[in-house]
Amino acid sequence: MPVSFITRTSSTETDPIYTYTSEVEPYNANTDSNMERVRQLWQQEQDYEPIEGGSVEEEQQRQELRESSSFSWAEYSIFLLLGVAMLWAWNMLLAAGPYFQSRFASSDRLLDNFQASELAVSSITNLGSMLVLTNMQARASYPRRIVMSLLINLVAFALLALSTWFALGVSANAYFAFLIFIVFVTSLAAGLCQNGVFAFVSGFGQPRYTQAIMTGQGVAGVLPCIAQILSVLSVAKSPSDEKSPDGSDTSPAVPGTAAFAYFLTATVICASTLLAFFFLVRQHNTKKAVTAHEDLASSVDSIEQRNRKSVPLAVLFRKLRWLAAAVFLTFTVTMMFPIYTQRILSVRQSDTSSRLFQAPSFIPLAFLFWNAGDLLGRLLPAVPSLSLIHRPKLIFVLSIARVGFIPLYHLCNIRGQGAVVKSDLFYLAVVQLLFGITNGYLGSMCMMGAAEWVDPEEREASGGFMGLCLVAGLAFGSLISFFAAKA
Numbered sequence: 001m002p003v004s005f006i007t008r009t010s011s012t013e014t015d016p017i018y019t020y021t022s023e024v025e026p027y028n029a030n031t032d033s034n035m036e037r038v039r040q041l042w043q044q045e046q047d048y049e050p051i052e053g054g055s056v057e058e059e060q061q062r063q064e065l066r067e068s069s070s071f072s073w074a075e076y077s078i079f080l081l082l083g084v085a086m087l088w089a090w091n092m093l094l095a096a097g098p099y100f101q102s103r104f105a106s107s108d109r110l111l112d113n114f115q116a117s118e119l120a121v122s123s124i125t126n127l128g129s130m131l132v133l134t135n136m137q138a139r140a141s142y143p144r145r146i147v148m149s150l151l152i153n154l155v156a157f158a159l160l161a162l163s164t165w166f167a168l169g170v171s172a173n174a175y176f177a178f179l180i181f182i183v184f185v186t187s188l189a190a191g192l193c194q195n196g197v198f199a200f201v202s203g204f205g206q207p208r209y210t211q212a213i214m215t216g217q218g219v220a221g222v223l224p225c226i227a228q229i230l231s232v233l234s235v236a237k238s239p240s241d242e243k244s245p246d247g248s249d250t251s252p253a254v255p256g257t258a259a260f261a262y263f264l265t266a267t268v269i270c271a272s273t274l275l276a277f278f279f280l281v282r283q284h285n286t287k288k289a290v291t292a293h294e295d296l297a298s299s300v301d302s303i304e305q306r307n308r309k310s311v312p313l314a315v316l317f318r319k320l321r322w323l324a325a326a327v328f329l330t331f332t333v334t335m336m337f338p339i340y341t342q343r344i345l346s347v348r349q350s351d352t353s354s355r356l357f358q359a360p361s362f363i364p365l366a367f368l369f370w371n372a373g374d375l376l377g378r379l380l381p382a383v384p385s386l387s388l389i390h391r392p393k394l395i396f397v398l399s400i401a402r403v404g405f406i407p408l409y410h411l412c413n414i415r416g417q418g419a420v421v422k423s424d425l426f427y428l429a430v431v432q433l434l435f436g437i438t439n440g441y442l443g444s445m446c447m448m449g450a451a452e453w454v455d456p457e458e459r460e461a462s463g464g465f466m467g468l469c470l471v472a473g474l475a476f477g478s479l480i481s482f483f484a485a486k487a
Helices: 031-043 056-068 073-095 097-103 108-134 142-166 172-202 207-233 256-292 300-305 313-334 337-343 359-382 392-409 424-453 456-486
Strands: 003-008 019-024
Touching: 073 097, 073 108, 073 142, 073 172, 073 207, 073 256, 073 359, 097 108, 097 172, 097 207, 097 359, 108 172, 108 337, 108 456, 142 172, 142 256, 172 207, 172 424, 172 456, 207 256, 207 359, 207 424, 313 392, 313 424, 313 456, 337 359, 337 424, 359 424, 392 424, 424 456
Parallel strands: none
Antiparallel strands: 003 019
């Protein structure tokens, strides 16, 4: 009868151990038959999976845990909504660039630097909060961190909406200080949310839930851009929107009513997410109670805090070095796109062209193309044949290759000074769309693959660690973006 062999490769490195099982008949004298079996053996595809623990028994336990983690579309939808809420503030502030330009029109210094200042304050604050939170694992209550982040955003969005009615007479400097304060608190909330959500979802043992979060982040990039474009196009063009007496262009300001509705939408989404998360926590609490056969009426917090060990960052980096470096580089390069997008104008911009190609609507349109590509890229990992979770080194190489997109921006119409490639289609479909696709795809691959390369008890910590690397990339990229802002 056939004999089963299990071959294990020993390694002192942190790479996973792979297994390969084959069935070989006992030796017989028929040499041709044996050679044919050997050829068939090498021709068949070999499927490898990482083994975190280094033994066949632990890998079997890991597989049983996967199978026991039931998938729920309701939970998937809530995690998607959490992804939307996580980055809605970030994308809302970016897409609202034309409105902020109208508020800073009296100060050339603020007009040129407010975008880079937003990026720097946002990224550095987010990074600082993530560093602190990542080192507070042992007694961390991840659901509580998520709730706190949503409450902070709820108040910040409400203040921003009210400012469109009650802060119209303030100076540009005063409004800039208010805006930076809003950026600071929403970035602090984003750090809480990112650390909490990625750690919380890792405990479910469902990579598709992580993909839902990444998809939600992509949706959060698309919807604010659409809202901003519609708010501009829905307002009739007034004589004040025409050329000024000295012949210079004056961008029409976004009216207070449209801006109020635009910012109020973020408040509604945040409140809806908070209610949905309470439902998710209750469902998770019930499921844990059934699985563990014990009374968990206190809350999910007691489950999260019990028996959790603190995992050193050095251990996580040793196991996730390729994915951690890849997500850092991916988002470092990505931070270049907001600076260029605020400065590149349509090659068709003129008095006779459609209002869609005027700066107040064309800039959000360019953000829309990038974010639509980002959303598409986040959906691609759902196709099994396109998944690179088990090829972290290739993900790292692709993240380096994204640097090639930056020179492409200099072929476009920066500040209306003329374009080397005189085509809006080239700018929107080739530069913005493809740049966004690569960001969403590689970012999702990094975050989804992290749980596959660590031990089960390290999954929550790995989620927070990868979120830290992501935010570190954003912070480093935002500092570099100041050089792009001066260009």
